[in-house]
Amino acid sequence: MHILVTGGAGFIGSHLVRHLLTVHPSYTVTNLDKLTYAGNLANLRDVEAMPNYRFVKGDITDAAFLEGLFTENRFDGVIHLAAESHVDRSISSPVEFVMSNVLGTVNLLNAARVAWDGAFDGKRFYHVSTDEVYGTLGREGMFTERTPYDPHSPYSASKASSDHFVRAFHDTYGLPVVISNCSNNYGPCQFPEKLIPLFINNIRHNKPLPVYGKGENVRDWLWVVDHARAIDLIYHQGLDGETYNIGGHNEWTNIDLIRLLCGIMDRKLGRDPGTSESLVTYVTDRAGHDLRYAIDASKLQRELGWVPSLTFEEGLEETVEWYLSNQEWLDEVTSGAYQHYYEEMYAGR
Ligand code: NAD
Numbered sequence: 001m002h003i004l005v006t007g008g009a010g011f012i013g014s015h016l017v018r019h020l021l022t023v024h025p026s027y028t029v030t031n032l033d034k035l036t037y038a039g040n041l042a043n044l045r046d047v048e049a050m051p052n053y054r055f056v057k058g059d060i061t062d063a064a065f066l067e068g069l070f071t072e073n074r075f076d077g078v079i080h081l082a083a084e085s086h087v088d089r090s091i092s093s094p095v096e097f098v099m100s101n102v103l104g105t106v107n108l109l110n111a112a113r114v115a116w117d118g119a120f121d122g123k124r125f126y127h128v129s130t131d132e133v134y135g136t137l138g139r140e141g142m143f144t145e146r147t148p149y150d151p152h153s154p155y156s157a158s159k160a161s162s163d164h165f166v167r168a169f170h171d172t173y174g175l176p177v178v179i180s181n182c183s184n185n186y187g188p189c190q191f192p193e194k195l196i197p198l199f200i201n202n203i204r205h206n207k208p209l210p211v212y213g214k215g216e217n218v219r220d221w222l223w224v225v226d227h228a229r230a231i232d233l234i235y236h237q238g239l240d241g242e243t244y245n246i247g248g249h250n251e252w253t254n255i256d257l258i259r260l261l262c263g264i265m266d267r268k269l270g271r272d273p274g275t276s277e278s279l280v281t282y283v284t285d286r287a288g289h290d291l292r293y294a295i296d297a298s299k300l301q302r303e304l305g306w307v308p309s310l311t312f313e314e315g316l317e318e319t320v321e322w323y324l325s326n327q328e329w330l331d332e333v334t335s336g337a338y339q340h341y342y343e344e345m346y347a348g349r
Protein backbone atom coordinates (compact mmCIF):
# COMPACT_ATOMS: atom_id res chain seq x y z
CA MET A 1 0.00 0.00 0.00
CA HIS A 2 1.43 3.38 -1.02
CA ILE A 3 -0.32 6.40 0.47
CA LEU A 4 0.25 10.01 -0.51
CA VAL A 5 -0.27 12.31 2.47
CA THR A 6 -0.44 16.01 1.61
CA GLY A 7 0.45 18.59 4.27
CA GLY A 8 2.35 15.95 6.25
CA ALA A 9 4.85 18.47 7.62
CA GLY A 10 2.09 20.46 9.33
CA PHE A 11 0.49 19.96 12.72
CA ILE A 12 -2.07 17.21 12.10
CA GLY A 13 -0.28 15.81 9.04
CA SER A 14 2.91 15.08 10.99
CA HIS A 15 0.97 13.16 13.64
CA LEU A 16 -0.84 11.25 10.89
CA VAL A 17 2.37 10.36 9.05
CA ARG A 18 3.95 9.09 12.29
CA HIS A 19 0.79 7.12 13.11
CA LEU A 20 0.61 5.47 9.67
CA LEU A 21 4.32 4.54 9.64
CA THR A 22 4.05 3.07 13.14
CA VAL A 23 0.74 1.23 12.88
CA HIS A 24 1.17 0.05 9.26
CA PRO A 25 4.90 -0.68 8.88
CA SER A 26 4.30 -2.43 5.55
CA TYR A 27 2.90 0.77 3.98
CA THR A 28 4.93 3.32 2.07
CA VAL A 29 4.03 6.89 2.96
CA THR A 30 4.96 9.79 0.68
CA ASN A 31 4.59 13.17 2.33
CA LEU A 32 3.96 16.01 -0.12
CA ASP A 33 4.30 19.45 1.43
CA LYS A 34 5.10 22.94 0.22
CA LEU A 35 6.71 23.81 3.58
CA THR A 36 4.89 27.07 4.10
CA TYR A 37 5.48 28.87 7.41
CA ALA A 38 3.30 26.12 8.98
CA GLY A 39 5.19 23.17 7.49
CA ASN A 40 8.16 22.03 9.52
CA LEU A 41 10.21 18.91 8.83
CA ALA A 42 11.45 19.03 12.43
CA ASN A 43 7.99 17.66 13.32
CA LEU A 44 9.02 14.37 11.68
CA ARG A 45 12.68 14.03 12.80
CA ASP A 46 11.96 10.77 14.63
CA VAL A 47 10.53 9.00 11.56
CA GLU A 48 12.33 10.63 8.62
CA ALA A 49 14.95 7.87 8.37
CA MET A 50 12.38 5.08 8.09
CA PRO A 51 12.85 3.21 4.79
CA ASN A 52 9.14 3.36 3.96
CA TYR A 53 8.92 7.17 4.38
CA ARG A 54 9.60 9.68 1.64
CA PHE A 55 9.31 13.47 1.57
CA VAL A 56 8.56 15.45 -1.59
CA LYS A 57 8.56 19.25 -1.54
CA GLY A 58 5.85 20.56 -3.84
CA ASP A 59 2.84 22.79 -4.24
CA ILE A 60 -0.65 21.38 -4.86
CA THR A 61 -1.56 24.50 -6.83
CA ASP A 62 0.88 23.25 -9.52
CA ALA A 63 -1.15 20.83 -11.68
CA ALA A 64 1.78 19.82 -13.92
CA PHE A 65 3.88 18.92 -10.89
CA LEU A 66 1.06 16.75 -9.51
CA GLU A 67 0.59 15.01 -12.84
CA GLY A 68 4.31 14.11 -12.84
CA LEU A 69 4.17 12.89 -9.24
CA PHE A 70 1.21 10.61 -9.98
CA THR A 71 2.94 9.28 -13.12
CA GLU A 72 6.16 8.46 -11.24
CA ASN A 73 4.34 6.79 -8.35
CA ARG A 74 1.48 4.32 -8.14
CA PHE A 75 -0.43 5.69 -5.21
CA ASP A 76 -3.17 3.47 -3.82
CA GLY A 77 -4.61 6.31 -1.83
CA VAL A 78 -4.42 9.97 -1.02
CA ILE A 79 -5.02 11.53 2.40
CA HIS A 80 -5.32 15.23 1.76
CA LEU A 81 -4.54 17.66 4.57
CA ALA A 82 -2.49 20.37 2.81
CA ALA A 83 -4.23 23.69 3.33
CA GLU A 84 -3.91 27.17 4.67
CA SER A 85 -5.47 26.62 8.08
CA HIS A 86 -5.59 29.78 10.19
CA VAL A 87 -8.81 31.83 10.27
CA ASP A 88 -7.08 35.11 11.16
CA ARG A 89 -4.69 34.79 8.20
CA SER A 90 -7.67 34.06 5.93
CA ILE A 91 -9.16 37.38 6.97
CA SER A 92 -6.00 39.25 5.94
CA SER A 93 -5.10 37.11 2.85
CA PRO A 94 -8.24 35.39 1.50
CA VAL A 95 -6.90 34.67 -1.99
CA GLU A 96 -4.09 32.43 -0.69
CA PHE A 97 -6.80 30.30 0.88
CA VAL A 98 -8.66 29.97 -2.40
CA MET A 99 -5.45 28.98 -4.15
CA SER A 100 -4.27 26.24 -1.80
CA ASN A 101 -7.56 25.04 -0.35
CA VAL A 102 -9.83 25.19 -3.40
CA LEU A 103 -7.60 25.12 -6.50
CA GLY A 104 -5.08 22.84 -4.76
CA THR A 105 -7.80 20.34 -3.84
CA VAL A 106 -9.29 20.35 -7.36
CA ASN A 107 -5.81 19.80 -8.85
CA LEU A 108 -5.23 16.87 -6.53
CA LEU A 109 -8.64 15.33 -7.27
CA ASN A 110 -7.98 15.69 -10.96
CA ALA A 111 -4.48 14.19 -10.76
CA ALA A 112 -5.88 11.14 -8.92
CA ARG A 113 -8.79 10.81 -11.37
CA VAL A 114 -6.50 10.93 -14.41
CA ALA A 115 -3.83 8.62 -12.92
CA TRP A 116 -6.34 6.01 -11.71
CA ASP A 117 -8.22 6.31 -15.01
CA GLY A 118 -11.42 4.58 -13.90
CA ALA A 119 -9.54 1.66 -12.28
CA PHE A 120 -10.80 2.71 -8.87
CA ASP A 121 -10.81 -0.71 -7.18
CA GLY A 122 -8.82 -0.51 -3.94
CA LYS A 123 -8.23 3.23 -4.40
CA ARG A 124 -9.34 5.96 -2.02
CA PHE A 125 -9.22 9.76 -1.90
CA TYR A 126 -9.62 10.95 1.70
CA HIS A 127 -10.30 14.64 2.24
CA VAL A 128 -9.62 16.07 5.70
CA SER A 129 -11.99 18.92 6.47
CA THR A 130 -13.26 20.97 9.36
CA ASP A 131 -16.42 21.49 11.40
CA GLU A 132 -16.15 25.20 10.55
CA VAL A 133 -17.93 24.53 7.22
CA TYR A 134 -21.18 24.13 9.20
CA GLY A 135 -21.04 27.71 10.46
CA THR A 136 -21.98 28.57 14.01
CA LEU A 137 -24.32 27.19 16.66
CA GLY A 138 -26.37 28.98 19.30
CA ARG A 139 -26.23 27.73 22.88
CA GLU A 140 -27.95 24.45 21.95
CA GLY A 141 -27.48 21.65 19.42
CA MET A 142 -24.57 20.02 17.61
CA PHE A 143 -23.30 19.68 14.04
CA THR A 144 -24.28 16.37 12.42
CA GLU A 145 -23.21 15.14 8.99
CA ARG A 146 -26.52 16.50 7.66
CA THR A 147 -26.13 20.06 8.97
CA PRO A 148 -26.29 22.46 5.98
CA TYR A 149 -23.06 24.24 5.12
CA ASP A 150 -22.94 27.88 6.28
CA PRO A 151 -19.30 29.05 6.36
CA HIS A 152 -18.48 32.56 7.61
CA SER A 153 -14.73 33.07 7.29
CA PRO A 154 -12.67 32.93 4.08
CA TYR A 155 -10.98 29.86 5.63
CA SER A 156 -14.22 27.97 6.25
CA ALA A 157 -15.64 29.09 2.88
CA SER A 158 -12.56 27.69 1.12
CA LYS A 159 -12.83 24.40 3.02
CA ALA A 160 -16.57 24.19 2.26
CA SER A 161 -15.82 24.75 -1.41
CA SER A 162 -13.18 22.02 -1.40
CA ASP A 163 -15.64 19.59 0.26
CA HIS A 164 -18.16 20.30 -2.53
CA PHE A 165 -15.54 19.56 -5.19
CA VAL A 166 -14.65 16.26 -3.51
CA ARG A 167 -18.32 15.21 -3.58
CA ALA A 168 -18.64 16.44 -7.18
CA PHE A 169 -15.72 14.22 -8.25
CA HIS A 170 -17.42 11.28 -6.55
CA ASP A 171 -20.79 11.93 -8.18
CA THR A 172 -19.45 12.90 -11.62
CA TYR A 173 -16.49 10.56 -12.13
CA GLY A 174 -17.10 7.87 -9.51
CA LEU A 175 -13.87 8.78 -7.70
CA PRO A 176 -13.87 6.79 -4.42
CA VAL A 177 -13.85 9.54 -1.82
CA VAL A 178 -14.43 9.89 1.88
CA ILE A 179 -14.57 13.13 3.90
CA SER A 180 -14.22 13.86 7.58
CA ASN A 181 -15.06 17.11 9.35
CA CYS A 182 -13.21 17.53 12.62
CA SER A 183 -13.39 19.94 15.53
CA ASN A 184 -10.45 22.00 16.91
CA ASN A 185 -7.31 19.92 17.44
CA TYR A 186 -4.65 20.50 20.09
CA GLY A 187 -1.35 18.85 20.97
CA PRO A 188 2.39 18.95 20.20
CA CYS A 189 3.77 20.64 17.05
CA GLN A 190 0.88 23.07 16.48
CA PHE A 191 2.07 26.36 15.05
CA PRO A 192 1.87 29.02 17.81
CA GLU A 193 -0.62 31.26 16.07
CA LYS A 194 -3.50 29.02 17.21
CA LEU A 195 -4.95 29.63 20.65
CA ILE A 196 -3.32 26.96 22.83
CA PRO A 197 0.34 27.04 21.66
CA LEU A 198 0.21 30.84 21.28
CA PHE A 199 -0.91 31.27 24.86
CA ILE A 200 1.62 28.74 26.18
CA ASN A 201 4.37 30.66 24.40
CA ASN A 202 3.11 34.05 25.61
CA ILE A 203 2.83 32.87 29.21
CA ARG A 204 6.39 31.56 28.97
CA HIS A 205 7.55 35.06 27.95
CA ASN A 206 5.16 36.95 30.30
CA LYS A 207 3.43 38.51 27.30
CA PRO A 208 -0.27 39.52 27.17
CA LEU A 209 -2.83 36.82 26.33
CA PRO A 210 -5.10 38.44 23.68
CA VAL A 211 -8.64 37.10 24.29
CA TYR A 212 -10.99 38.02 21.45
CA GLY A 213 -14.25 39.70 22.49
CA LYS A 214 -15.46 38.47 25.88
CA GLY A 215 -13.88 35.02 25.63
CA GLU A 216 -17.35 33.46 25.49
CA ASN A 217 -16.92 31.62 22.18
CA VAL A 218 -17.09 27.85 22.50
CA ARG A 219 -14.84 25.31 20.78
CA ASP A 220 -14.90 21.50 20.95
CA TRP A 221 -11.29 20.34 21.49
CA LEU A 222 -9.78 17.05 20.32
CA TRP A 223 -6.35 15.52 21.07
CA VAL A 224 -4.53 15.50 17.71
CA VAL A 225 -3.47 11.85 17.98
CA ASP A 226 -7.13 10.88 18.33
CA HIS A 227 -7.78 12.70 15.05
CA ALA A 228 -4.97 10.69 13.40
CA ARG A 229 -6.49 7.46 14.79
CA ALA A 230 -9.90 8.43 13.41
CA ILE A 231 -8.46 9.21 9.95
CA ASP A 232 -6.74 5.80 9.87
CA LEU A 233 -9.99 4.06 10.83
CA ILE A 234 -12.12 5.97 8.32
CA TYR A 235 -9.53 5.53 5.58
CA HIS A 236 -9.71 1.75 6.01
CA GLN A 237 -13.32 1.17 7.08
CA GLY A 238 -15.34 4.22 6.10
CA LEU A 239 -17.87 3.84 3.33
CA ASP A 240 -17.37 5.25 -0.15
CA GLY A 241 -18.87 8.72 -0.62
CA GLU A 242 -19.61 9.13 3.09
CA THR A 243 -18.87 11.93 5.52
CA TYR A 244 -17.84 11.37 9.14
CA ASN A 245 -17.80 14.02 11.87
CA ILE A 246 -14.92 13.75 14.34
CA GLY A 247 -15.02 15.52 17.71
CA GLY A 248 -14.16 15.18 21.34
CA HIS A 249 -17.54 15.94 23.01
CA ASN A 250 -15.38 18.43 24.82
CA GLU A 251 -16.78 21.96 24.71
CA TRP A 252 -15.02 24.83 26.44
CA THR A 253 -15.61 28.56 26.40
CA ASN A 254 -12.32 30.20 25.48
CA ILE A 255 -12.03 31.92 28.86
CA ASP A 256 -12.58 28.70 30.84
CA LEU A 257 -10.00 26.92 28.72
CA ILE A 258 -7.55 29.80 29.22
CA ARG A 259 -8.06 29.67 33.00
CA LEU A 260 -7.38 25.93 33.01
CA LEU A 261 -4.27 26.45 30.88
CA CYS A 262 -3.02 29.30 33.09
CA GLY A 263 -3.39 27.08 36.19
CA ILE A 264 -1.35 24.29 34.58
CA MET A 265 1.32 26.78 33.43
CA ASP A 266 1.63 28.38 36.91
CA ARG A 267 2.15 24.93 38.41
CA LYS A 268 4.66 23.78 35.78
CA LEU A 269 6.65 27.02 35.90
CA GLY A 270 6.59 27.22 39.70
CA ARG A 271 4.77 30.56 39.62
CA ASP A 272 2.22 31.76 42.19
CA PRO A 273 -1.38 30.79 41.36
CA GLY A 274 -3.01 33.59 39.32
CA THR A 275 0.26 34.86 37.79
CA SER A 276 -0.49 33.65 34.25
CA GLU A 277 -4.16 34.68 34.37
CA SER A 278 -3.11 38.25 35.13
CA LEU A 279 -1.74 38.33 31.54
CA VAL A 280 -5.26 37.99 30.07
CA THR A 281 -6.05 41.03 27.91
CA TYR A 282 -9.41 41.40 26.20
CA VAL A 283 -8.97 42.65 22.62
CA THR A 284 -11.26 43.55 19.71
CA ASP A 285 -13.23 40.52 18.56
CA ARG A 286 -12.35 38.59 15.39
CA ALA A 287 -14.52 39.69 12.43
CA GLY A 288 -17.27 37.13 11.73
CA HIS A 289 -16.27 35.20 14.86
CA ASP A 290 -18.35 32.00 15.08
CA LEU A 291 -19.93 31.72 18.52
CA ARG A 292 -19.96 27.98 19.09
CA TYR A 293 -18.81 24.74 17.46
CA ALA A 294 -19.90 21.34 18.78
CA ILE A 295 -19.58 18.08 16.91
CA ASP A 296 -21.94 15.13 17.11
CA ALA A 297 -19.48 12.28 16.45
CA SER A 298 -22.01 9.51 17.17
CA LYS A 299 -21.95 8.17 13.59
CA LEU A 300 -18.21 7.49 13.84
CA GLN A 301 -18.64 5.88 17.24
CA ARG A 302 -21.67 3.79 16.20
CA GLU A 303 -20.41 2.63 12.79
CA LEU A 304 -16.65 2.38 13.30
CA GLY A 305 -16.27 2.17 17.09
CA TRP A 306 -14.06 5.26 17.48
CA VAL A 307 -13.91 7.11 20.81
CA PRO A 308 -11.39 9.70 22.03
CA SER A 309 -8.59 8.20 24.15
CA LEU A 310 -7.75 11.09 26.50
CA THR A 311 -9.65 13.49 28.71
CA PHE A 312 -9.01 17.18 27.99
CA GLU A 313 -7.29 17.67 31.35
CA GLU A 314 -4.85 14.83 30.55
CA GLY A 315 -4.27 16.01 26.98
CA LEU A 316 -3.74 19.65 27.96
CA GLU A 317 -1.26 18.64 30.67
CA GLU A 318 0.65 16.54 28.13
CA THR A 319 0.54 19.37 25.60
CA VAL A 320 1.97 21.92 28.04
CA GLU A 321 4.65 19.43 29.05
CA TRP A 322 5.63 18.97 25.38
CA TYR A 323 5.96 22.70 24.62
CA LEU A 324 7.96 23.34 27.79
CA SER A 325 10.29 20.43 26.99
CA ASN A 326 10.68 21.58 23.37
CA GLN A 327 11.34 25.29 23.80
CA GLU A 328 13.89 25.28 20.97
CA TRP A 329 11.08 24.12 18.60
CA LEU A 330 8.95 27.07 19.76
CA ASP A 331 11.85 29.53 19.47
CA GLU A 332 12.68 28.32 15.97
CA VAL A 333 9.16 28.70 14.62
CA THR A 334 8.47 32.01 16.36
CA SER A 335 11.53 33.81 15.01
CA GLY A 336 11.72 35.99 11.91
CA ALA A 337 8.73 36.11 9.60
CA TYR A 338 6.32 34.92 12.26
CA GLN A 339 7.32 37.70 14.58
CA HIS A 340 6.46 40.20 11.85
CA TYR A 341 3.07 38.54 11.24
CA TYR A 342 2.31 38.55 14.96
CA GLU A 343 3.10 42.24 15.36
CA GLU A 344 0.86 43.11 12.38
CA MET A 345 -1.99 40.87 13.52
CA TYR A 346 -2.24 42.37 16.97
CA ALA A 347 -1.36 45.97 16.07
CA GLY A 348 -4.10 48.27 17.33
CA ARG A 349 -6.21 45.49 18.91
P1 NAD B 1 -1.16 23.32 9.32
O1 NAD B 1 -1.32 24.72 8.86
O2 NAD B 1 -0.41 23.03 10.58
O3 NAD B 1 -0.48 22.44 8.17
C1 NAD B 1 -0.82 22.58 6.81
C2 NAD B 1 0.30 21.97 5.99
O4 NAD B 1 -0.07 22.11 4.60
C3 NAD B 1 1.64 22.70 6.16
O5 NAD B 1 2.67 21.74 6.35
C4 NAD B 1 1.83 23.46 4.85
O6 NAD B 1 3.20 23.61 4.48
C5 NAD B 1 1.07 22.58 3.88
N1 NAD B 1 0.58 23.33 2.71
C6 NAD B 1 -0.13 24.48 2.71
N2 NAD B 1 -0.38 24.88 1.45
C7 NAD B 1 0.18 23.95 0.63
C8 NAD B 1 0.25 23.80 -0.77
N3 NAD B 1 -0.27 24.72 -1.59
N4 NAD B 1 0.87 22.72 -1.28
C9 NAD B 1 1.41 21.78 -0.46
N5 NAD B 1 1.40 21.89 0.87
C10 NAD B 1 0.78 22.96 1.42
O7 NAD B 1 -2.64 22.75 9.39
P2 NAD B 1 -3.28 21.63 10.34
O8 NAD B 1 -3.83 22.28 11.55
O9 NAD B 1 -2.34 20.50 10.48
O10 NAD B 1 -4.52 21.20 9.43
C11 NAD B 1 -4.38 20.17 8.47
C12 NAD B 1 -5.71 19.95 7.77
O11 NAD B 1 -6.70 19.61 8.74
C13 NAD B 1 -6.23 21.19 7.04
O12 NAD B 1 -6.82 20.77 5.84
C14 NAD B 1 -7.28 21.76 7.99
O13 NAD B 1 -8.28 22.44 7.28
C15 NAD B 1 -7.80 20.50 8.64
N6 NAD B 1 -8.35 20.66 9.99
C16 NAD B 1 -7.59 21.29 10.97
C17 NAD B 1 -8.10 21.39 12.27
C18 NAD B 1 -7.30 22.01 13.37
O14 NAD B 1 -7.81 22.20 14.48
N7 NAD B 1 -6.04 22.35 13.18
C19 NAD B 1 -9.38 20.88 12.56
C20 NAD B 1 -10.10 20.26 11.54
C21 NAD B 1 -9.58 20.15 10.26
Ligand code: TYD
Pocket residue numbers: 087088184193194195196198210211212217218219254286
Ligand atom coordinates in the same frame (compact mmCIF):
# COMPACT_ATOMS: atom_id res chain seq x y z
P1 TYD C 1 -8.00 29.25 16.86
O1 TYD C 1 -7.00 28.44 17.62
O2 TYD C 1 -7.51 30.30 15.91
O3 TYD C 1 -8.96 28.20 16.11
P2 TYD C 1 -10.36 28.46 15.29
O4 TYD C 1 -10.50 29.89 14.99
O5 TYD C 1 -10.14 27.64 14.07
O6 TYD C 1 -11.44 27.93 16.18
O7 TYD C 1 -8.96 29.96 17.88
C1 TYD C 1 -9.69 29.23 18.86
C2 TYD C 1 -10.58 30.21 19.60
O8 TYD C 1 -9.76 31.12 20.34
C3 TYD C 1 -11.41 31.07 18.66
O9 TYD C 1 -12.70 31.29 19.26
C4 TYD C 1 -10.65 32.38 18.58
C5 TYD C 1 -9.99 32.48 19.95
N1 TYD C 1 -8.68 33.18 19.99
C6 TYD C 1 -8.46 34.22 20.88
O10 TYD C 1 -9.34 34.58 21.69
N2 TYD C 1 -7.25 34.84 20.87
C7 TYD C 1 -6.24 34.49 20.02
O11 TYD C 1 -5.15 35.10 20.04
C8 TYD C 1 -6.47 33.39 19.11
C9 TYD C 1 -5.42 32.96 18.14
C10 TYD C 1 -7.71 32.77 19.13
